[in-house]
Amino acid sequence: MRGEMICFVSFVLVLALAGTAFTADDASLVIHYSFDEIGKIVIDQSGKGHNGTVQGGVTADPAGMHGGAARFADGGYLDLDGDNFPAEDIPTSAITVAAWVRCENTGEHHAIFDARTWAGTWIIHPELRADGQFRWVLRASGMSPIFDIRAGSVMWDDWLHYAGTYDKESGRAVLYVDGQTISELDLPGDRDIANDWGDGARVGLNVDSARPFTGLMDDFYLFKRALSQSEIKKVMHGEGWPYASSPSPADGATNLRTSVRLDWSVGESAISHDVYLDESFDDVNTGAEGTFYGNQDSTSFVAGLSGFAYPQGLVPGTTYYWRIDEVGADGTIYKGDVWSFRVPPTTAYDPEPADGAKFLGVDVQLAWTPGLNAKLHTVYFGDSFDDVNNASGGKMQPSTTYAPGTLELDKTCYWRIDEFGSAGLQKGKVWSFATAGTDGGLQADYYVGVDLKDHVLNRTDPQINFNWSLTGPDQAVGDDNYSIRWTGELEIPISGTYSFYPTVQGGVRLWVNDYLLLDKWQDYGIDERWQDHFPVEYHRAIYLEAGVYPIVMEFAYRQSFGGGSVARLAWGSPSVPRQVIPQAALSLPVRANRPSPPSGAVDIRQTTTLDWSPGHNAASHQVYFGIDEETVRNASTSSPQYKGSKAFGSESYDPGLLEWDRTYYWRVDEINSTNPQSPWMGNVWSFTAADFLIVDDFEDYDDYPPDEIYSTWADGYLNTANGSTVGYLTPNWAAGEHYVETRIIHGGAQAMPLFYDNNGTATYSEVERTFAVGQDWTQAGVATLVLHFHGDPDNTGRLYVKINGAKVPYNGDAGDIRQRRWTQWSIDLASLPVNLQNIVSLSIGIDDSGARGTLYFDDIRLHRPSSP
Template structure:
């Protein structure tokens, strides 16, 4: 369906980081184009990859300082004599600011042979993907983004190759204006860039000169994180934080010791090392904490050996967390607190079951598989349709592989299985896992294993195909819920067909819950799998996940969040003109956020979107004391003041304005926390809130200069302090 016509805007996503100039670790070439005159473009990386200007591109004003203007003439480019770029299968990042209305290559190096070249270009081939979009290719393969670059405005483009080895085109991430792009077309091929040809800017192998202004072209010898990329996009040459952890974040280390290493931030003189087995403790640790392992100049640390952390060895089945704070006592911004990284030592027991524990499968045939326990030599599998039988079995089927086919299965059934591991020294009894076949009760909501679930949550499920009704069990102990009968306090009653929901009321914050749905067949219950979810300390106002593109059914985002369509005093547009109506790339969490386009012009001084609440309306329950929401703006936005308004069914709204008058221009997701007392002090009855609105403009009570832009909102919650 078509969305009603409205204005649109181009949003440039920029994170502003004020960092001093310094050569970035991993920055192997940097052409600022600030020279202003002459026939040489200097390389500011310190590696001396200066470029010769051929056919007289012009020095002009740029995005940052100067730039080069290319007329799109054949042979007009910048050539780096003796420098042939980043080669082989090495991870890399290539980026630049470009301003163009045409098509062609913005950078090129390597041999003109399949897999052996690297080209960044503005796509002109409608048969491959979006015309005018960013394209990266390596001869025989390509990947094309979606955003059109040919509007003759400045855009930042970046291609990031990240692979553990043997990279292919699919390992490339592309960004425009700091936002990761969706892909409009691709053709897979391997990447192994071969040298022997000078690197070119503004032209390439196939005589596709790009008519453009170009500024701040950079090459890095590693895959930048989004934070690094945003900092570089803003013009910074320095990144103060430790990066490139080894082992990689989330890695599994199959040993009882580990050598941790990292790349130093650009301003670091030394490094504070933190390591522990509790995430929160490592996050909050200081030099006075037991997790502090010392300050050192080396960029590696050993754990699991005598004389180091965990001298008796790292423990199987344990996840370890580590943090590197960069230190430079001469810099007032020091120390720079690092990101929390983690690695895990695998357990002695089998893990990672497939199907996942509690999952449903799509057929009545399945091959079970798992990851073997640390040091396992032999697997013994137990399988059946009764939990207690499988849990207590002592005679299983020995298998030398990590897979097992149980044979044909029945429909609408619940099955259980267990894998015991033997490592030559002992046997390690595995957990009992479960899965269901087609027709059985399934599709739990919240999803099995969900975290940070709102305290006010209604449970739902898909009914068993031939069951007459269902029984609900919910509790705090997994084993108790699994074994509970109708006399148990965990039994919550029976639900007839067509009412596959259960409202447990307000759940406890920061608590794990377990639940089970039994199908009733001829008066006899058949136990369902036990599912789990973790409750967070919040009440959900809107996470924007429930909206669809079915405006006929009233499920479009702009049918709940009412904007300024059809009004003369509200310049807001919620959602996009065509499906998908919600934003599905720029999100804080989940898969959707709310885009809000604002136009405070032509007599309109305010843009606002408002939602009438069904729940939660009582903003005093569960100890909540704050309203939290996440927003993201862009440097290209007009600096209209941001506000939130809440109201009762009668009386004037209460307004809270963001203290940063330029908040609409802040790139990157930003949390805004508003004490609920702010609204109560303006006369709002917090026990029965009727409406919430977000907006930009004069209603904030701040000076509103007028202008346009696009904002994104996500995860609106009530929370305790």
């Protein structure tokens, strides 16, 4: 939980590449709301006339980033009349959404913009999430995601600039914070955004009136093109941007000539321009000798022609880098970004399938990009590298595709393209790919119930590609109310950004390389997309080097969700066609997997046990533990990091008392002396111990005896004089609810809901946790008890805690319990008249006659004086 926090965020959504000035003369500009004046409408300054109609609490505020701003409160929004929005102005192949926002941390998600189809599909949906991440969703027709990315960290109370780009042609998406790249995706496919805004389009609120933006917004833009990184910076800073921008050719573009004209948009107040050009990024970036081509007044520069730079022409197959520094009237030099363009080779390039691709189907279509000025192409194809490499005299063809016919399974094929054009005959490189075999699969564990507890079936599934409808996966599992965990290893054939597409009618979680990519376990049945009772396709992406990685997918299904049971997992990358992950790419989990704590976890108790699931063939486990990642990675049984062997069935290790705020690394190797492939070296996992002591983070409670939250925190359920109730009495299991709170959380995944009603019969409301063994609240020098609470506008009463019966009234603003935000309450332990070395009870209560309401509590901690 964070206290009352305000975030200043500039948000930019971008799709496709281009760049000119941000004025009404820019034909791609669809909307610009400056928010300098607000009445019943907000004037669109793009010249397109798309004024926003004010609905509810949207008012003028003078404290904008660039002049005035709009204050959004109480679910107010701007209606863009999506049903009647001109089709020619709806972004499909390219889009930019930009806005400065200062959002209050209300504990809810904040929608900046939302456009939805008649069918209710979000197609353009940027938001700031309650967990502090930036989310950016784009979808094509039929609810299929182009991407759904959550990245970055909202620094509530700091000025931040968020940006995102997507280029349909290249399939490239980039996320920025403060103009710097924080995430890059290379997405498969050439996909347009759905062009149906029939259900509406709004600024500041979802079309279904969920996720209200609360706070200030300034300079909202909508473009039908993408902005370059330098343009993002220009949007971020507004007028007076002193740097060169809008490079042409666009940054990263291919230049189909051996000469080039470089153009750019001039920085504000620049009177001349320093030009740098070279084949080395580092040399251009540092201005190394030989890269500077002088200072000039013109905003154009020619290279590759006689009398200009590179008079012999640019070299095919070379990437060139360039930089423009703007020089102001006072002599100030504004160093520009380094841009690049590529001159293609005279040989064929960019093969499809990619060189080294694996797991392909047997009906492969070959394609390539022709070499510079190539007119004809000769194809050589076979199953021998030497034969293909040495072949000659083939027939030329004008087409840049070739169909080799139906291929064998589990076969490696080689191919070569020779080009003929103005450079003569150019022999190509030999490329290869392999078709999929029929071996492989995942360990599949089936459970009765949606909680992955009552195990009834283990088998190997070749893929995750099931449509069980209402019949169920197996008689032992039944046709309703079941869950599944698939565990295994995934081979990544070529390094790159891989997109994963789980499609489910039910709840789903997905881990790749021990990283939780997707968690739609608790939200299923709550998310509005479940209301239509059809499978939902999700999208997550991660960069992976070529190699083998652990993969886990969990799935839960109830017929009460509506519709039949569906579970499918597809993938795709620039080098791998989008498809259900083939059997040959999957294998049983021979390495230790599913570490607990999860790899990368933070704020872990100083007394914790490390657990894992065994590999498929393991007979024992060798455990390594230490404080240096590389040392643990390279450790052997003779290293001090080796902590001994564990027998099969004893998949846990106690590292002892951990240091505060220390990151630890551990590895588990699987051993089986009867298997020649043993040992199976494990991944290096990590976690960081907390810099505080945890009293209760509410993460260990579940819905089963004896671990229900009310079994630890005693309430007034059986005491009519006590008006408190801990947890939800009757959770809607079908909607994914639990006794604990799982949506309004400060940290982790759970919080404690407390309902209170001092109705007269009940004279107070109080919940109490007792400790079977007295707690020492002086250890490690702790001096402050910290707890976090989240309120509701209808709450009344006065908050207090009791420590060993000593009452401590809340010393902040009494109205904080009415705030929909997380508030931190710090209590000086030294002021309490209790034995701090023997704490046996902690109570939380609300008094005042007639007081009633709902509060949420999370992350009760003990801090040392140096900690907050």
